[in-house]
Amino acid sequence: MRMRPTLSWSPTEDLPPATTDLEPVADALSTGGVLVLSGAGISTESGIPDYRGEGGSLSRHTPMTYQDFTGSAQARRRYWARSHLGWRTFGRARPNAGHRAVAAFERHGLLSGVITQNVDGLHQAAGSKDIVELHGSLDRVVCLSCHAFSSRHELARRLETANTGFEPVAAAINPDGDADLTDEQVGDFRVVSCTVCGGVLKPDVVFFGEAVPPPRVEHCRELVHEAASLLVLGSSLTVMSGLRFVRQAAQAGKAVLIINRDLTRGDRHAVTRIALPLGTALTAVAGQLGILADAETTEPA
DSSP: OOOOOOOOOOOOSOOOOOBOOOHHHHHHHHHOOEEEEEOGGGGGGGTOOOSSSTTOGGGTOOOOBHHHHHHOHHHHHHHHHHHHHHHHHHTTOOOOHHHHHHHHHHHTTOEEEEEEOOOSOHHHHHTOOSEEETTEEEEEEEETTTOOEEEHHHHHHHHHHHTTTOOOOOSOBOTTSOBOOOHHHHTTOOOOOOTTTOOOEEEEEOOBTSOOOHHHHHHHHHHHHHOSEEEEESOOOOSHHHHHHHHHHHHTTOEEEEEOSSOOTTGGGOSEEEOSOHHHHHHHHHHHTTOOOOOOOOOOO
8 A cells, every 4th residue: 555645734732832022033043053944834925825824735735746756657747737837837936025034144144054845946036045955946857767957947848849729727826836737627738758868757856755865864964963043934844854854953952943823843842933924024033133135036936
């Protein structure tokens, strides 16, 4: 029997109440050495929904798993049809105030790094430099046979050519960049192959049910080890890929601070959870520190 990935979590214990007091975050940043761990919640203000918050995509949509993608040509057809349509919207998303605040904290030397669970590239578009993309990036495509990388923009052009007139209307766009389409809307969508070897193409992202590459995990563990504190932004920490770093920080006696409107699986390890919208909260913290963080960016994601 195939095991399905963990998509939800419910607390089994009483967790500390949330607060709106941003002082602990400002204090940690003023000391420096803060490692940021960001999740889908930081991108909701850019028009990209999260997975598990109010109205999150998991209430209506089960993400593609690695096992389904690699095991079924029809599953790949469905994925690429939905992802191709979603990319048109996803690729137009712009950084919001939360992303810009994180970039400003980095520019002022307050961060030791950023680990993001997101695949949208919005931290980089906001100006952040020292980023670990824990789950990869939708901007890249990899061949599962020869492991050659290519640009998602190039793939989009190839798919446009192969599927002239493909213009369905999606019910919604999801955090992993695909669109909600029916099987009828997917129809006979044509999938293209690797231009190097003819192999199967996959976005360079970690699917549900797929492991994060061990060297990447080890790099993140080193970042946690070297950091003074860990600031979690917009992640429910439901999946172990992010939660393990919270546990590591807490076990090492480092302060864990969380800004997330809903309960998280890491709350019991945190010194505080602040229940505020991220753009509002981080802009306010930047203001407390005398940092200008909310200038619009014109760079695409």
